[in-house]
Amino acid sequence: MRLQTTNEDCQKLSITIYNDGFGLVKEERKLYSTDAISEVQYVDVAEKIETDSIIVSGLKVEEFNFDYDLVNQRKLLEKYLEQVVTVHDKERGDKTRVRLLSVTDGIIGEIVDTKEIIINPVGELILPSLPSGLMVKPALIWNIKPQWMNHEIKVSYLTKGIQWNGNYVLELQHNTFQLTGWVQINNQSGTTYNQAQLKLIAGEVNRVHDIRDFDHDEHVVYSQMSIEEEAENFTEKSFADQQMYTLSRPVQLKNQQEKQINFLNIANGEYKKYYVVDRYTEQPPIMIEMMNSKDNQMGIPLPKGKVKVYQEDESDQTLEFIGEDEIPHTPKDELVTLTIGKAFDIVTDSKEKKRYRAYDFEGEYEYVDYEYVIKNKKDEPVMMKIEHSIYERWSQIMRSSHSYEQENTRQLVFWVEVPANQETIVSFTYEIDQVFHVKVHK
Template identity: 45%
Template sequence: MKLQSTRRQQKNLSVAAYNGGFALVREMRYLKSEEAIEEVQFLDVAERVETDSIVVKGLEILEQNYDYDLVSKGKLLERYINQNVRVRNSETGEEMEMRLLSVAECIIGERADTKEIVIDPAGELILPALPEGLLLKPALVWKIEPALLDQEIIVSYLTKSLEWHAHYTLELRDNELQLFGWVKILNHSGAHYENAQLALVAGDVHREELMHNDDSPILYSRMQSAPVETEALTDRFVYRINRPVTVMNEQLKQLSFLSVTGRAFKRTYHVRAGDTHASVELAFPNTKENGLGMPLPEGIVKVYEYGDSGEVFFTGEDQIVHTATGKTVRIEIGKTLDIQSESYEKLREKHGVHEYITYVYKLENRKPDNIRIFVNHFLYGQVWEMESSSHDYERKNNAELEFIVNVHSDASEELEFTYKVDKRAETRGY
């Protein structure tokens, strides 16, 4: 005997979605039979299931098949070869009975009354009841030792094409920010997940096979106010939605997981060699004191700002990395037109085994306020030593210097520094 199990027997469902475009599905079902069962058909599984990831607890399995090549016109007709079918004339209602001989390239039959061969008969083809064993949905088919079933089983598997991403909107008004975080879940896995316990796992998980998503229509659903708890997993962060969530196949769902208003931020200006205008960077601490204090998953941040008229304008976007609690969130939103920069190498000369290089940054501030400009200068692959500098600096690492230059409103400031490079070290490959 065969037993079919569907989601109607489901007792519990949990889905853990990963950044890499796959998910771990875990469900509990109750199996009960009145007769000895030797085959269990476990239906309503994801079409993109990774069959080598399936784990079944509570059932001893002798053999497992994944049947996903489901009913279609061609496969259905193949099941009726050598059986009698009827062809009904849609205009007259008359019927002809024939034995189905072939469906390879066209429909060929033998009339039951005259034994004549009929090719592609005109009319409506009427088939008997579905043959036993023909599945209408993807299914895991398990062969077991014949037995009565009265038990719960737990089935878990990985499926491709279920992914999640975080994205944010940031609104700036005067010196305060409003930050809203959203989780976007896209389901192309070929299964519905109804009232699931949903967890989102952040971090890069090594997979041997790259995931590719097929293009297909998307349904949009926006769900408000989904409380989120974070928990630690070794080398990962887990974001758990604190209520059941339904994600249907071919659906894009957005869940709100963060809302912070009225918090302080800093706006800083940065210049690198070759820049003609300063970059604008927004920064704020990811702390409880600043209304945050939870690990923030990587994602795109779109920034909007209120103008003097009260109208809101889009002012840039950037991608933040996974940001742990206590770290600073930094968002670069583009260039500012009223802070200009000109940089160039002023002098390069050799003295013995050393080469002396003088570099200049000319900075101009046309803003109504005094500002600080961070100048980041990079020295790649060189053993060097500073000889002189017009401004204080911090050595960020062996390849980067950072100067802080104060520039008054409607004024200019010039940064000049000289460093020497040991050419012997370059020859030795240091």
């Protein structure tokens, strides 16, 4: 005897989704029968299930198959080849019994009564009951020793075709920001998850990839989109060197659906805006920097994702899009740095003004005079970050027009505020240990 179990028998369902396009499904079902069962059809599994990942607890399975020969017109008709079907012509009110001979290029049949061959008969095909072995949904077919069923079983498996990532909307105000975070889930796994407990893993879990893994990832069309606007639904914790986010309520993830769930709402955080210049800069990049800390109204691990940035146009109080960037997985108490575009009203130029040598009793030295010219055409002051790399080995800065930070032995950083509609020149001289420089390059 055969027993079919569907998601209607589900007692508990949970799914853990990973960034890399797969998920772990865990399900508990109650199986019951009044006769001895030798085959269990476990229906409503993901069409993109990884069959080598299946774990069954509570039932000893001797052999299993994964059947995904799902119903479509051609497959269905192929099951009736050499069998008799009925063609119903509604307009004429006729019913003709036809033996199916081929369904490859249209329908070819033999009229049972006259033995005439008919091609693409006019009317509806009426078929006998669905042939055994043709499934309307993907199913695991388990062969077991004959037994009466009164079992609670637990089944877990990995499936491809489902993934998540974070995305953010950042609104910049004068000195503060508002940040809204969303969890975006795409379910293309081939089944729907009803009332599922949801966990999300942020991080990189090593997988062995097969080239076939990528066949279904391209040209995906999402048929639905759902947005759930309830903040603070997620709790987070560190788990197995990754970060886990758990939704506090069950959720429905329909097949062929994109869902977004609000998980973060930050108000009145502080940010820093500045522009970066190095010796090759023509248009300085626009940088936004925020500290992911409790003191800055944040302080939670942020999953990777795109950040879309908006700012209010004060003339009509409407928000305008000003750029976007992508952040990596960011732990708490780390900087979030965004590059949102290039400045239009800031002109920069840099050049080596002079290079000369000098000698003393200790050796030969070379000196370099360098300068950056920054022209601020904006009606407001701007903060500039000058990152100057020195490729030769150098001993020290001999003179500088502005204070600086030495990030390492070969890079200087200047933070300079340039007033509105003014020009600022940053100049400095550094010394190269020429004796060492010559020895190195002989």
